[in-house]
Amino acid sequence: MRLREATTAEIKATALKHMASSGTAAISLRAIARDMGMTAGAIYSYFDTRDNLVSVLIADVYNALAGTLEAARDSRPHDDPAAQILAYGQAYRDWAVANPEEFRLVYGDPVPDYQPPEGGVAAEAEHRACAVLTGIVAAAWPKAQHLHIGSDHTWSDFDPGFAGLIRESFPDLPPAAVALSLRVWGRMHGLVSLEVYGHLRPQVSDPAKLYRAEMMDLSKSLGHVLVDEAH
Structure with a gap:
């Protein structure tokens, strides 16, 4: 064995x-x-098959990332989502910069001719990674929901497997909050992706500083105002 x-x-x-x-x-x-x-x-x-190997690799990467993000979230008080979002965002960037090939595997160009199986370990691991951020947004939602009045998101807007996981984990969370968590992730991912693929360095001498500013703005969008801490 x-x-x-x-x-x-x-x-x-x-x-x-x-x-x-x-x-x-x-x-x-x-x-x-x-x-x-x-x-x-x-x-x-x-x-x-090669696709079986690729699926296992993707699941490994997502699970490693999810573990890193969960640890970052849990390093801050559960009733302080603003601190959690900063810790999560910093952990996400640190992981991506330290593991660029793994980042490219799950967030870069698709593996040629790869046919992922329906559901399976890769999809479960990806949903786990997404659920970490959704949990933080769920904690912030009581103070942030007024910013999203009138949202027309419904559960049908999301993948059924992902929606089922979120509804089981956060039964009181509305679809608008799930959409917000994905938008928050999109803002994090945008700068991280530009950095990993080498598109920020020609314009920015300190990508970490730029990213920190974006994280501070993100926390404000969740209904919180933070005092920036010096590195």
């Missing part, structure tokens, strides 16, 4: 190494087997 677990971990690490050097198109079971000194038949006993 330990040998199988170690080999599985090596296969996944080798796949990420190939992706780092040649992009997502380089993920190939045969190429990985060749690099590891395995036969093609042997590697198929671990992952029967």
